[in-house]
Amino acid sequence: MIVNSTELQNNFGKYLMLAAQEDIIVTRNGTEIAKLTAVKDTLNKVQPEVVHEKAPEYSFDGKKSTYEEFLTLQQESDDRYEYIDGEIYLLASPRTAHQMAITELFGNFYIFFQGTNCTPMVAPYDIELRRTPESINIVQPDLMVICDLEENLNENDYYKGVPSLVVEVLSKSTRSKDLIKKLDLYMSTGVSEYWIVNPDNKEVTVYQFEDQNISNSATYKNNEAAQSFMFKGLNAKISRIFRV
Template sequence: MKVNSTELQNNFGKYLMLAAREEIIITRNGTEIAKLSALSHVPAENDTESATIREEAEAYRYGGRKASYEEFLELSQNSEERYEYIDGEIYLLASPKTTHQRALVELFGLFYNWFQGKKCTPMVAPYDITLRRNPENINVVQPDIMVICDLEENLNENDYYMGVPSLVVEILSVGTRSKDLIKKLDLYMYCGVREYWIVNPLNKELSVYLFEDQNIIDNITYRKSETVQSFIFPGLSAELDQILK
């Protein structure tokens, strides 16, 4: 199946599920630029099989460098730069632009106020989140915003959080769009995140994904002056025009 990049972006959840059954070729201006395909992974003991999604395009691999988890730790602990480690590849996090930061400030302010007096705590990057597909596949990411409902129970001796956030937010940029839409969506879905917000300042859109049992249960893309609604936190909402001014 072939689909243009705009259609894929607007209906990503649908094509993510279709990719488990057939190969999706992504085009831009009639030129093939990427491919979505389902890859079987080798499950750990007592692990269930699932599909991971790979986009086989040079732009997707750009910035990723293969390394062991130990190499990643050595690099990140001895550098002032920010890095993520996803499925054995290291990604340098570039300094965010103004549009990104404006959306981040608006959305985190809303989350901070809404969760006051509630069990769950919103946190903002930079803040490492360690996610494991299995004991050998360790990933470290820095979502723009994360909502954590088990903070105190999962702090290690070095004061790092080692649990799984209930909700994560990523704000897209040109450089991170493919990683956030493909790699991170699959990682969050597989590792137990319940809800994923993808903010797209480029198109003035916000997509919300609901995950359960390593599957997308529901997803909605909000546009223009619509009000974004959380699936898992009833009453948590956001005016899109306020977030993406």
């Protein structure tokens, strides 16, 4: 099948599914520029190549995408996406270790913040972060703590503030984005604390940000408990986070 780049952009979700059945040739100004194809997994099931979370595969026409293009894609697809520094990322379905870690952490956070003005929330929940007024980023942290919810809800019930604390659980496909892109984004947009949960080596690293820089960091493993810098007394046992 041959489609032009505009058609692909406007109906990305549809062609993502069609790519499981046949190759999609993408053209621009009548010239073939790319091919959307499929790969087979170990069970010989066909899955679209673009499910891998790498930025170049989600940039339209080999360039960074506009915020408007991201909104169009988000509205026309049932998939989950993030938009960071002008590039679109497809969020893959989480694995069991990921969900176990988030469930444990959310339980700890929920109990700790009861009776306070801070509320723990889990994905999917869009967070809008801006490096500058014109630079819009949309992310879905795995877990976040919001302490200014009521004053930052707009008329459509969407939160427009900045979480105080965010948590991301690493996977092979998201490692570089979470360790580099998101760390820099959170640090530069007003997030105060960032927890990186690594199921592979069963470690949790906690960063505290001040004045758009890292002011403190610590890594916890084995029989230790991860500790918050910002919220004294907030902790989570490593052995409980990584039960599988």
